Amino acid sequence: MSNGVFMMPLGLWHSDITQQGYFLVGKLLGRHTFNFEAFKTTMLNSFNRRGMDFRLIEEGRILFRFNHSLDRRKVMEGGPWALDKNLLVLRQIEENDNPAHIDLSWTDFYIHVHDLPLSRMMKEIATFIGNQLGIFCDVDLNRGGQGWGSSLRIRIGIYITKPLRRIMKLCTTMGEESVISFSYERLPNFCYWCGKLGHIMKFCDCQYEDGFDESQEQLPFGP
Numbered sequence: 001m002s003n004g005v006f007m008m009p010l011g012l013w014h015s016d017i018t019q020q021g022y023f024l025v026g027k028l029l030g031r032h033t034f035n036f037e038a039f040k041t042t043m044l045n046s047f048n049r050r051g052m053d054f055r056l057i058e059e060g061r062i063l064f065r066f067n068h069s070l071d072r073r074k075v076m077e078g079g080p081w082a083l084d085k086n087l088l089v090l091r092q093i094e095e096n097d098n099p100a101h102i103d104l105s106w107t108d109f110y111i112h113v114h115d116l117p118l119s120r121m122m123k124e125i126a127t128f129i130g131n132q133l134g135i136f137c138d139v140d141l142n143r144g145g146q147g148w149g150s151s152l153r154i155r156i157g158i159y160i161t162k163p164l165r166r167i168m169k170l171c172t173t174m175g176e177e178s179v180i181s182f183s184y185e186r187l188p189n190f191c192y193w194c195g196k197l198g199h200i201m202k203f204c205d206c207q208y209e210d211g212f213d214e215s216q217e218q219l220p221f222g223p
């Protein structure tokens with residue numbers, strides 16, 4: 001050792017003995033304490049095909065290990081997942097990542113964009129809209145590169161710290177305004193007051209700051 005740096009034997013760090021498996025790291029949102037054994041049973045029933053395992057690590061994070069990459073992919077593509085309607089934030093990690101350091105402030109959702117003309121259902125438009133809402137991942141298009149239906153289905157990384165968006169006003173270069181709306185697939189618990197994922201209205205801290213009015217009949221968000 002010199003200057004507090006420890007010399008590792010040559011080749012040890014890069015040896016061929018690596019973790020076997022395909023990994024995800026996740027965290028269950030909500031204020032409740034959860035029963036990890038019950039959680040494991042539910043997840044095994046939902047996900048297990050070729051073998052999987054779990055470990056509870058620090059700060060309530062859960063490390064998932066799959067024997068087969070296809071199982072991991074099915075879990076990611078089949079999400080978002082929830083337990084008792086509480087969102088399970090899930091992110092894919094690789095062997096060289098440390099699960100404690102992965103940003104769990106966003107997770108993937110499928111969103112339907114409504115009120116778009118068929119001619120505007122294309123990848124470039126989907127990418128623009130997706131990146132306004134969060135992090136664009138993918139869009140369902142036909143082989144000709146066009147959306148084909150009444151809505152455009154986009155996969156987006158949504159920040160759990162930001163309110164969900166219901167509509168968006170688009171100003172085109174021609175100066176025309178157009179309003180599009182969104183619906184979310186498999187939406188778990190979220191707050192009808194502040195629109196954020198991870199808590200329900202009775203646990204919302206924003207109500208104390210925003211001047212909550214008990215007589216207000218119309219909430220800013222709804223099912």
Ligand SMILES: [Zn+2]
Binds near residue numbers: 194201204
């Ligand atoms: Zn809230």
